[in-house]
Every structure is written in C-alpha cells, then in structure tokens.
Amino acid sequence: xxxxxxxxxxxxxxxxxxxxxxxxxxxxxxxxxxxxxxxxxxxxxxxxxxxxxxxxxxxxxxxxxxxxxxxxxxxxxxxxxxxxxxxxxxxxxxxxxxxxxxxxxxxxxxxxxxxxxxxxxxxxxxxxxxxxxxxxx
Amino acid sequence: xxxxxxxxxxxxxxxxxxxxxxxxxxxxxxxxxxxxxxxxxxxxxxxxxxxxxxxxxxxxxxxxxxxxxxxxxxxxxxxxxxxxxxxxxxxxxxxxxxxxxxxxxxxxxxxxxxxxxxxxxxxxxxxxxxxxxxxxxxxxxxxxxxxxxxxxxxxxxxxxxxxxxxxxxxxxxxxxxxxxxxxxxxxxxxxxxxxxxxxxxxxxxxxxxxxxxxxxxxxxxxxxxxxxxxxxxxxxxxxxxxxxxxxxxxxxxxxxxxxxxxxxxxxxxxxxxxxxxxxxxxxxxxxxxxxxxxxxxxxxxxxxxxxxxxxxxxxxxxxxxxxxxxxxxxxxxxxxxxxxxxxxxxxxxxxxxxxxxxxxxxxxxxxxxxxxxxxxxxxxxxxxxxxxxxxxxxxxxxx
Numbered sequence: 001x002x003x004x005x006x007x008x009x010x011x012x013x014x015x016x017x018x019x020x021x022x023x024x025x026x027x028x029x030x031x032x033x034x035x036x037x038x039x040x041x042x043x044x045x046x047x048x049x050x051x052x053x054x055x056x057x058x059x060x061x062x063x064x065x066x067x068x069x070x071x072x073x074x075x076x077x078x079x080x081x082x083x084x085x086x087x088x089x090x091x092x093x094x095x096x097x098x099x100x101x102x103x104x105x106x107x108x109x110x111x112x113x114x115x116x117x118x119x120x121x122x123x124x125x126x127x128x129x130x131x132x133x134x135x136x137x
Numbered sequence: 138x139x140x141x142x143x144x145x146x147x148x149x150x151x152x153x154x155x156x157x158x159x160x161x162x163x164x165x166x167x168x169x170x171x172x173x174x175x176x177x178x179x180x181x182x183x184x185x186x187x188x189x190x191x192x193x194x195x196x197x198x199x200x201x202x203x204x205x206x207x208x209x210x211x212x213x214x215x216x217x218x219x220x221x222x223x224x225x226x227x228x229x230x231x232x233x234x235x236x237x238x239x240x241x242x243x244x245x246x247x248x249x250x251x252x253x254x255x256x257x258x259x260x261x262x263x264x265x266x267x268x269x270x271x272x273x274x275x276x277x278x279x280x281x282x283x284x285x286x287x288x289x290x291x292x293x294x295x296x297x298x299x300x301x302x303x304x305x306x307x308x309x310x311x312x313x314x315x316x317x318x319x320x321x322x323x324x325x326x327x328x329x330x331x332x333x334x335x336x337x338x339x340x341x342x343x344x345x346x347x348x349x350x351x352x353x354x355x356x357x358x359x360x361x362x363x364x365x366x367x368x369x370x371x372x373x374x375x376x377x378x379x380x381x382x383x384x385x386x387x388x389x390x391x392x393x394x395x396x397x398x399x400x401x402x403x404x405x406x407x408x409x410x411x412x413x414x415x416x417x418x419x420x421x422x423x424x425x426x427x428x429x430x431x432x433x434x435x436x437x438x439x440x441x442x443x444x445x446x447x448x449x450x451x452x453x454x455x456x457x458x459x460x461x462x463x464x465x466x467x468x469x470x471x472x473x474x475x476x477x478x479x480x481x482x483x484x485x486x487x488x489x490x491x492x493x494x495x496x497x498x499x500x501x502x503x504x505x506x507x508x509x510x511x512x513x514x515x516x517x518x519x520x521x522x523x524x525x526x527x528x529x530x531x532x533x534x535x536x
Contacts, residue, residue: 012283069303114306
C-alpha cells in the first residue's frame, strides 16, 4: 500500500511485518531478517522464502553493496514522480547477500555503472524514510 | 510431432489503433470476436463448450459465467488466466490441455482490449493514471507498494531497461544491435496493413536518435500501446480437420514463473523463458533447427534478444551476434515476428501478446499473404508477462 507525500510522491505504508525494517531506516540502520539456515532475505515476511521457517531474527547489515543493475527514468513512468526526473533506480547486491531496490543519490546519473560500490543512504520524506544508495567514498 | 489432440482452427484480429472510435463493453467485444472467429473456422456457436478470458470489466467476479450468459453458451471449461503478456499463450495451452483431457471440445479464447463507453459521472483523473502504472502494487500488504513503488520502479519499461543494462555489462551488446530488432520488425510491419506503423519504416539511425525513456532503452525500442482485440478457436483434431483452414496443433507447451517484481528475479538476464521453452520443445519432440518461423513477445528490443537466447536458438551471450548475422525479416533467413511484432503492429493490450500466436497460425495455415514464409510448418510462439516474469512457450505445428 502506498500513501502520498505533500509533494505527491508515493510513500510506503508499513505493515505489521515490515514495520521493524522501516523503523530501522528512520534510525539510519538497515535491518533485515536473517534465517539461521538460509541467511538474510528481503523483503520482510513472516517466513523465510527459502525454507519457509519462521525462526528468523532481525539483523543489522553494513549497507555496503554493489550495483547489480540500474536504469535512469527520464520519462516519469509514475506521473507522481515526474518532478524528480531524471532519477536513477538501482538493484543493489548487499555484501551480506540480499538484493534490494532503491534510488541512487548524491551523484550524477551519468556516473552510475553496473558493479559500482555503493552504501546505504537515508532520505526522510514526510513521515517516511526511504532507502537509497550513494557511491562509496 | 508432439501433442495432436487439439488444434487452433480459426482466428480473428482487429487492427490495433491508438484511438478507438467505437467504445464497447468487454462482453460486447467478446460477442463480436466470437461471431468472427466462429465464421472463420466455420463452427456453429452451439458447438462451443469452453471459454477462456483474462477477466471482464463488467463482471470482475464470476467472469466466465457472466460471459457464458451473455453469449448464450453452455460451457464445460471456464478459465480466467492472469499472466500479463504471457496470458494469451497461457490461454491457448490451457484450452488445448482441457480438450486433451476430455473435459471440453471447442474453446473460444478471447483477448479484447477496447475502451468502454464513457460512464456517466465517472472521473478517471490523475489517481487512476498512477494506479495503472502500479499494476496492483498499491493494495494494502503488497511488497511492491512498500519497496518498488516508492523507488519509482513502476510500469514495465524501467524493469526491462535494467535487464538491458545488466546484459550490456555482463555479455555486451551494442545499442545498434538492439535497434536492428526494432528496424526489422518495422520492415515486417510494412507488409501488414493492420499494423499501426504500416507505411512508416524506420532506420537504425531513427532508433539511435530517438530519446532515452529509461536508459539504455529508447523510444523506438518500446511498444506503442493501442486498442484492439483478437480471438482464436481451439478444438479437437477431429473437428479441426473439418474446418476450412489447415489445423495447427498445439504440439508442445511450457510455462514458468518465479517473481513479480524484477528485484526478485533470480537472474534478470537468464529468464524463465529457458525452462518454458525447453519443456515446449521436448513435449513437441521438435528441435530448434526445425522451426520455420518464430513469433516472440517483443514489448522491448531486449525482450527479443533474451528470448532468442533463452529459448535456445543460440548460446547465452551470443544473441547480439545472432541478431547481427541474421535477417529477422519475413523474406530473410530467420523470419521473426513477420506481422511486425508488437513493436511494428502496436500493443493492443493482451491482443498484443495474442498477435504472436495469430501470426504463427496464419503462417502455418499459409494465409499470411505478402509476408508468407514459404513452406511454413512449424512455428515457435511465446509470451512474456510482467517483468520478465511469466513465461509461456508454444510449439505450433501444421497438420
């Protein structure tokens, strides 16, 4: 479910199972669930997507990873975000394993490349905190 | 020859149009398509005992029964298929399988996509426009609404663009090679008067100088959304043999999916097409070399590249070379999407995905006119749904 910021951007509406993840972002921590058998997974859910076990625990990740792939939206596929174009969307492989999605911030879209090292960046928008990534160092 | 229990015996297809002058309810569209496809196959409506649809705007629940009532059909097989662009291919094998197991004999498969008559007092507005791009991800509890949508990963183009971006980094393919897919498709569309781009050929340079929509995909590598509609009739081999056109057996099929959002694709450049196609070819007992024409879902140029590779027509990573070395034109050495594909003909909703099947059937039936591939007996057709997610592969063989 989404709700909309004062600027009309779509924002996540946390659910009971995802709330700890979004609480973490607000506190500048990236936390994901970790299954004792299968490792970290994303997005939050009640059972591990590999073994369907429910004995996972929340764990804190480094936030460091590499760009698996990315694109630059130049058309505003979401009309609500047309004021942001061009903006970069990336799939990032975290060093602990899971793949997350987020915007690449604090750099020119022309400088983004597959394989680029990035770290978590946090952006507060109204009542939400969005996870993004910025080039490392 | 693989499965020979069920055959496609008739088809109808409306020319895709960007503006549709004659709004109609989905049920009305289905009725018109039914009349046309029954006439094409010379089958009486009373013989129809199966209906396959994606849904009905006028009856979101109980859709098959609403359509049976509307058409006056007493139906034994009633199916709603929800596989995005792979829906039409998924519909066709389900119809064939249902006929093979003996639950029904003659199935109408519908893919209408026309605007409804304006609703009094209804106001679409900006919110409706947003929700279209969200593809159901806006509902309470949807992971997509919490992770992909706030990142702007909506609609389809950015996801396919990320597949292209990754492919370029991992295997390497030039933007010019991808552009050739669009150019060859547009060439084929010049032999299809129903194509939205009939009379409008393009060059590599046209594609290369069109604007970036989502890097590295450019405007002319992306389908044009249209209105339209189509239907096919699938029946028993025995009944099809008494129809006027050459029966086209659904001799092999496969289906595979792993994810909704591209974020969770196990590997975005090694797609579910592989397993779907492997199963289809194994079931048909046909080698890739035996295929006379291919009809591959082409929402974007990159989709065709990945499909050529993952359906097994060349080794992984060699798709670019394959495209460079072959003419994909109807009069070329490797005829692909001879109707122009969706890139050339337009994407009439699910009718866009169905166009790959109707064209393959036309070619095998020998009624493709100016763009007929000589001696065409075996076609490969597939559908790609969602974000390189749902995959359905079909091997179609003439009787």
